Amino acid sequence: MAFTISALIFFASRLSPIDPILAMIPPDMASDSANLAQLREELGLNDHIVLQYFTWLKNIATGDFGYSLQSGQQISEILALRMPATLELVLSALILSTILALTLGLFAGAKKGGFADKLSRILGVVGIAIPDFFIGLALLNVFAYRVSWLPSGNRVAPGQITFWDRFPNYILPVATLTIAMLAVLIRYTRNSVLDTLNRDFVKTARSKGVPEWRVLYSHVFRNSLGPVMVLLAFRLPLLVGGSILVETVFQWPGIGTTIIAAVTASDYPVIMVVSMLIAMVILVASFLVDIVKSILDPRVRLGGGN
Amino acid sequence: MSQSTKKDLILDLKSVNVKFKVEDDTLHILRDVSLSIPRGSFLCVVGESGCGKSVTAQAIVQLLPDNGEVSSGDILFSQGDKVVELNKLEKFGKQMRDIRGAKIGMIFQDTLSSLNPAHKVGRQVAESLLQHFPISKDEARTRVIELFRKLGIPDPERRYEAYPHEFSGGMRQRVMIAIATICEPDLVIADEPTTALDVTIQAQIMTLLKDLQKSAGKTFILITHNMALVSEVADHVAVMYLGRVVEYGAVDQVLRDPRHPYTKALMASVPNLDADKKVELQTVDGQTPSPAEVTVGCEFAGRCPYAIAACREKTIEMTQVNPGHDVRCIRLDSNGKLPVLTGGA
Numbered sequence: 295m296a297f298t299i300s301a302l303i304f305f306a307s308r309l310s311p312i313d314p315i316l317a318m319i320p321p322d323m324a325s326d327s328a329n330l331a332q333l334r335e336e337l338g339l340n341d342h343i344v345l346q347y348f349t350w351l352k353n354i355a356t357g358d359f360g361y362s363l364q365s366g367q368q369i370s371e372i373l374a375l376r377m378p379a380t381l382e383l384v385l386s387a388l389i390l391s392t393i394l395a396l397t398l399g400l401f402a403g404a405k406k407g408g409f410a411d412k413l414s415r416i417l418g419v420v421g422i423a424i425p426d427f428f429i430g431l432a433l434l435n436v437f438a439y440r441v442s443w444l445p446s447g448n449r450v451a452p453g454q455i456t457f458w459d460r461f462p463n464y465i466l467p468v469a470t471l472t473i474a475m476l477a478v479l480i481r482y483t484r485n486s487v488l489d490t491l492n493r494d495f496v497k498t499a500r501s502k503g504v505p506e507w508r509v510l511y512s513h514v515f516r517n518s519l520g521p522v523m524v525l526l527a528f529r530l531p532l533l534v535g536g537s538i539l540v541e542t543v544f545q546w547p548g549i550g551t552t553i554i555a556a557v558t559a560s561d562y563p564v565i566m567v568v569s570m571l572i573a574m575v576i577l578v579a580s581f582l583v584d585i586v587k588s589i590l591d592p593r594v595r596l597g598g599g600n
Numbered sequence: 601m602s603q604s605t606k607k608d609l610i611l612d613l614k615s616v617n618v619k620f621k622v623e624d625d626t627l628h629i630l631r632d633v634s635l636s637i638p639r640g641s642f643l644c645v646v647g648e649s650g651c652g653k654s655v656t657a658q659a660i661v662q663l664l665p666d667n668g669e670v671s672s673g674d675i676l677f678s679q680g681d682k683v684v685e686l687n688k689l690e691k692f693g694k695q696m697r698d699i700r701g702a703k704i705g706m707i708f709q710d711t712l713s714s715l716n717p718a719h720k721v722g723r724q725v726a727e728s729l730l731q732h733f734p735i736s737k738d739e740a741r742t743r744v745i746e747l748f749r750k751l752g753i754p755d756p757e758r759r760y761e762a763y764p765h766e767f768s769g770g771m772r773q774r775v776m777i778a779i780a781t782i783c784e785p786d787l788v789i790a791d792e793p794t795t796a797l798d799v800t801i802q803a804q805i806m807t808l809l810k811d812l813q814k815s816a817g818k819t820f821i822l823i824t825h826n827m828a829l830v831s832e833v834a835d836h837v838a839v840m841y842l843g844r845v846v847e848y849g850a851v852d853q854v855l856r857d858p859r860h861p862y863t864k865a866l867m868a869s870v871p872n873l874d875a876d877k878k879v880e881l882q883t884v885d886g887q888t889p890s891p892a893e894v895t896v897g898c899e900f901a902g903r904c905p906y907a908i909a910a911c912r913e914k915t916i917e918m919t920q921v922n923p924g925h926d927v928r929c930i931r932l933d934s935n936g937k938l939p940v941l942t943g944g945a
Contacts, residue, residue, distance in 0.1 A: 495713065495714055495715055495717070498715065498716075498724075500663055501708075503702060503731050504697070504701075506692045513719075516718050590718060591718055592717070592763040
């Protein structure tokens with residue numbers, strides 16, 4: 295799977311009509327064709343494309359990500375610098391939205407038409423109908439511009455040393471990502487709970503005289519989680535994609551801004567490595583979801599059936 | 601006296617009506633269902649699909665779907681010396697929950713969907729026990745394993761830890777029976793417990809239920825459409841048609857001497873091994889009408905060969921043909937016999 299993705303990324307980037315050498319060299323130097331030819335040879339761009347691919351793959355696998363065409367920096371260095379910023383943003387939004395969505399979704403499903411159901415409906419419509427960068431801009435407008443309660447962006451400002459100094463910087467971007475992620479998840483959890491409530495074993499549990507909160511917690515919730523976990527895995531790419539827009543809106547120095555800058559500058563090595571990285575994150579995440587599912591549902595456990 | 605004294609009744613349904621809201625319509629699913637069930641008896645409720653058998657069971661334990669409710673009538677359940685009106689209790693309130701599982705056990709039809717796929721079966725049986733008795737988890741476990749052994753589940757210690765999908769259909773039904781009987785309830789309601797099983801397993805499960813009823817003196821209500829089962833286990837039979845009980849009596853009275861045209865048709869449609877192979881098996885003509893159709897008079901009139909104009913004029917009342925044998929039909933003469941059909945195909 296990872297192999298296929300790497301091939302796709304590599305050959306797709308080679309399909310582009312833009313010559314990486316021309317993108318790298320300042321236009322006034324591009325006239326010296328002898329130098330250009332030498333540079334091509336040094337960078338291995340004259341090799342057969344399949345050979346180039348395997349060279350690239352070998353380098354990636356051994357941890358040599360190459361250099362940025364734009365800044366000449368090592369890509370691994372750029373990643374080490376930018377990665378933590380994105381991870382803390384995406385992970386906190388992921389954890390926050392999952393906890394919120396599961397709790398609200400459970401209550402919304404358990405009591406159709408109740409307060410939690412109405413709240414989840416509003417959040418769902420807002421989150422699905424409004425694109426996340428717009429939510430970001432709207433939050434910025436209200437909380438940073440109109441009432442100035444929160445900073446408008448940037449991860450660290452001068453003089454902010456402890457975590458609590460920096461904490462206000464996180465609120466708006468994390469809230470934006472959380473709302474975007476929450477919307478679909480909350481509706482899905484609610485529907486999954488409603489589905490499970492109609493299953494026969496819920497009637498069996500009730501026929502034992504078990505109190506409703508126990509029926510919900512012990513029988514309904516656990517069986518509702520499986521489908522939600524699958525959705526969570528499918529939503530991860532959106533979370534990464536969403537972070538690109540949100541990082542731009544909040545001037546967040548993460549992977550998202552890196553890839554935007556790389557794309558504008560046709561910085562192929564960076565684009566390829568970052569795309570590969572995002573793909574790997576999604577692969578690992580779906581693997582983790584499989585593990586969680588097997589914990590939740592004994593039927594998918596390896597060697598579980600007979 | 602057709603009825604035994606009130607004291608002996610464990611469950612007494614008095615003109616119970618159940619209505620379901622479906623979109624903008626209200627469907628009248630149970631119409632004036634009255635059933636008196638003596639303690640220690642084995643009642644079979646029979647009838648074709650959609651006649652309200654399962655709804656009756658669900659109404660008793662107040663586990664009707666959200667869109668259904670008991671609109672009128674009484675459901676009286678006697679517990680020792682006091683009588684509880686089940687339909688007056690709060691659906692998920694403490695009093696109702698203390699009866700469910702502990703005093704009334706339920707066995708459902710589809711065992712795969714009726715057991716929680718994520719929990720070990722032992723835990724699912726123990727849950728009922730732990731809910732109603734102040735005992736430790738270890739004690740509960742011991743008692744569940746003991747019951748598993750009694751119900752013929754092989755290797756009960758190991759099976760306690762297994763999940764429902766690791767069991768065969770027959771074994772799962774034994775687990776369901778364990779759930780329903782672990783608290784030794786006075787009344788067990790089995791809703792088509794053998795429909796999803798093959799014939800040999802059916803026989804084993806029925807023997808098991810009958811033994812439980814005899815040895816522990818429990819009262820059983822068995823809901824089924826399998827007439828062959830009825831003659832084997834039941835002592836009383838209630839025949840239902842479109843939300844009404846049309847015939848009620850002891851098993852010999854109803855099965856050997858059916859009086860209602862519907863019961864007669866139902867009995868004629870049961871295959872018999874000794875029957876003449878050349879004679880075609882009879883079926884009940886026509887379709888079951890939808891409960892959405894508002895009918896006046898006898899619900900069966902549309903399919904009944906004996907029907908006359910008077911059948912469609914007003915609601916037909918139950919009449920007694922023999923002590924303990926009630927039939928809802930106005931075409932019976934003073935001896936309780938239907939008129940002889942003349943002519944026609």
